[in-house]
Amino acid sequence: MILKQSLIDKLISLVDQYDRIILHRHINPDPDAIGSQLGLKAIIQTKFPDKTVLAAGKIGKGLEWLGQMDTVEKQDYEDALVIVLDTPIFERIDGNDKILNNPLIKIDHHLIVEHFADLEIVEIASSSTAELITKILMQAGSKLPLSPEAATYLYAGVAGDTGRFLHSNTTQATFEAVAYLMQHQADNTWINRKMNEFSLNELNFQSFAIAQIELFEAGVAAMTLKQADLIQRKISVEDTNAVTNIPGRLKEVLTWVIFIEKEDSYGEYRARIRSKGPNIHQVAIQFKGGGHEMASGANVYDEEEKNDLIDQMIQVNKEYLKNQVNP
Numbered sequence: 001m002i003l004k005q006s007l008i009d010k011l012i013s014l015v016d017q018y019d020r021i022i023l024h025r026h027i028n029p030d031p032d033a034i035g036s037q038l039g040l041k042a043i044i045q046t047k048f049p050d051k052t053v054l055a056a057g058k059i060g061k062g063l064e065w066l067g068q069m070d071t072v073e074k075q076d077y078e079d080a081l082v083i084v085l086d087t088p089i090f091e092r093i094d095g096n097d098k099i100l101n102n103p104l105i106k107i108d109h110h111l112i113v114e115h116f117a118d119l120e121i122v123e124i125a126s127s128s129t130a131e132l133i134t135k136i137l138m139q140a141g142s143k144l145p146l147s148p149e150a151a152t153y154l155y156a157g158v159a160g161d162t163g164r165f166l167h168s169n170t171t172q173a174t175f176e177a178v179a180y181l182m183q184h185q186a187d188n189t190w191i192n193r194k195m196n197e198f199s200l201n202e203l204n205f206q207s208f209a210i211a212q213i214e215l216f217e218a219g220v221a222a223m224t225l226k227q228a229d230l231i232q233r234k235i236s237v238e239d240t241n242a243v244t245n246i247p248g249r250l251k252e253v254l255t256w257v258i259f260i261e262k263e264d265s266y267g268e269y270r271a272r273i274r275s276k277g278p279n280i281h282q283v284a285i286q287f288k289g290g291g292h293e294m295a296s297g298a299n300v301y302d303e304e305e306k307n308d309l310i311d312q313m314i315q316v317n318k319e320y321l322k323n324q325v326n327p
Helices: 005-017 031-047 129-143 148-161 172-183 188-195 200-211 227-232 238-243 281-287 303-325
Strands: 020-025 052-055 081-085 104-108 119-122 214-216 220-225 255-261 269-275 295-300
Touching: 005 081, 005 104, 005 119, 005 129, 020 031, 031 052, 031 081, 031 129, 031 148, 104 129, 129 148, 129 172, 148 172, 148 188, 200 238, 214 303, 220 238, 220 303, 238 255, 255 303, 269 281, 269 303, 281 295, 281 303, 295 303
Parallel strands: 020 052, 020 081, 081 104, 104 119, 220 255
Antiparallel strands: 214 220, 255 269, 269 295
16 A cells, blocks of 8 residues: 655654654553664664654563663653654553653554544554554655664564564565565564563463463453462563463464453453454454454453453354354
């Protein structure tokens, strides 16, 4: 899909107008959020070496290998342009309280939930925000040169959100974008090796997590991870990303949900919902969430809501299976 050239031109023009650019993304970042953020930082620095470009937000130990965030002070936001990446909802921006008075650009691949930026470049057909940024670069050509460093960051983002090209969001356009990154010397070998590495403690935790899988009718699976389980095993919430797709490897499972108990909120859970076919986004939005048709997040506040979410997933699966039999 060809992006509107006017949007790309406006993006470059806005960046050109400001001496300081601060890049934000969502809380609890994944490789796409970090890869897009640090990739775009490197791109802007290559194009505009005299500008100050800062990456804001917290990063967990599990992704420190990918790169580091900058220390951003309150005064840095004065007369600064803010670019928000991989975040469809203002509330989910890491550090959103600091950017209330700044001009904003949003670059994102999620379904549109709300409009909060002065310029928004959104393409839900992209597998990841990193893929979308790569498409912008491909279309901009020499206007936005791509360094090996930036290409490697963006490759990490694409690989992360596609499950290293196993998920259904991987398309021809995805591989075309990756080919462009490889042409610019993205270090895919290093990224894939780092994404595949686990400590012995993390591997033991995966064994524990597998034992928590519950199977329900119509191909629904659920896993519940409590804070006590994580603390006992010295596992962070970020570390649990490694088990998110494990239930989906069961051949009888169509959709699944991972319930992660929130810190200091007994009985409240963040839900990661995934699918091999049925549209689970419609379920997520019923539980203060959103995302994509095959991968969404939601929130539940007690055991009754947990069960309600599972029941809705069962109904979605039943309808999907019915349509598969009777198209």
